[in-house]
């Protein structure tokens with residue numbers, strides 16, 4: 333692959349006009365400095381980590397922030413009815429526009445023997461990607477040209493195809509074998525002993541144990557008669573991870589001047605709070621019936637199986653060590669935004685941003701610039717989806733120095749129920765003003 337060194341805006345423009353880009357550069361640079369961005373700054377807040385705080389008085393109705401996704405995917409179950417670019421939803425009608433891509437023939441692994449694969453290494457074939465559909469030609473075109481360079485969508489489509497193929501292959505292999513026992517191969521014994529001995533409240537000890545578990549797993553693995561098969565949610569998650577890892581790979585293959593990188597970068601994701609420790613600690617504690625005999629949480633094994641699946645599908649063309657997979661997976665956790673169906677009122681630009689029971693969760697997106705909105709049970713900001721973009725609007729006047737918060741879901745219940753739900757889904761004890769007052 334040719335590696336251009338992009339140093340000036342001019343060379344970048346030339347390069348992008350050859351390789352394709354969704355928007356003219358000047359528009360992108362402008363949209364990067366959103367109108368509302370001056371309203372908010374990121375501050376450290378006691379008991380909540382970082383959060384957005386108003387830099388001046390914000391009038392009700394002002395757009396305080398807009399954000400483009402680093403990654404956005406349709407949930408597996410709504411693929412036929414949802415546009416993979418703008419998330420337009422047309423149940424029960426199906427999306428009409430499909431997408432093809434060219435892949436090396438040896439990726440088409442379901443019917444290929446190793447011998448055949450070798451022979452076909454340098455030949456290409458065109459395939460239709462099952463998991464990506466569009467509502468219109470412009471949406472399909474935007475998808476094809478999204479990212480830093482045109483190759484990015486090709487790499488992503490190759491990932492999607494490889495994940496699909498791995499899924500089909502495993503299903504086929506499992507048909508003949510219904511034995512689902514794990515032979516731990518000595519793996520569990522050592523890790524188990526270390527787990528029993530560690531101080532679960534020590535971040536240092538727990539991270540060391542988690543790292544060791546991943547190293548052991550990736551070197552030895554679990555020997556299962558049955559191959560692990562992802563469910564719908566896990567398939568969706570792997571496509572979200574694929575979006576982030578392909579961007580990382582493109583950024584490592586091309587050299588861009590920082591100020592010209594106008595869409596979210598992989599490194600932006602690394603600023604997002606990582607929930608690996610909090611999540612694994614909670615699952616160990618929850619699975620623990622006896623203080624002296626802890627159980628290696630099944631939830632951890634599931635993530636490892638997902639990693640193994642991902643790598644087994646994509647390793648021939650994508651570099652994703654477990655450190656990278658974990659960095660994405662545990663940052664997406666509790667930080668990504670649900671992409672909901674829009675109500676008719678929202679379509680008419682006359683909505684309050686609330687998700688009601690009759691609306692469907694169509695997909696998930698990672699918006700690195702917007703993750704600093706903490707939750708409050710009496711939020712002063714609402715979020716609205718505008719296609720694949722997220723727009724944040726002040727619900728009421730916000731005073732200078734006041735924290736700008738959104739709500740992470742239903743806030744109708746009692747304080748105990750709200751806190752329980754947030755702990756379960758987002759792994760934190762809500763310390764918003766309303767909860768503090770009501771619990772006191």
Ligand SMILES: C[S@@+](CC[C@H](N)C(=O)[O-])C[C@H]1O[C@@H](n2cnc3c(N)ncnc32)[C@H](O)[C@@H]1O
Nearest residue numbers: 380381382605703704705706707760762763764
């Ligand atoms: C999407 S992030 C928000 C940004 C985060 N505070 C940071 O420093 O990156 C969500 C995390 O923020 C913290 N958080 C958000 N709202 C909170 C609240 N009401 N009370 C306590 N912690 C909160 C929790 O740690 C939660 O997992």
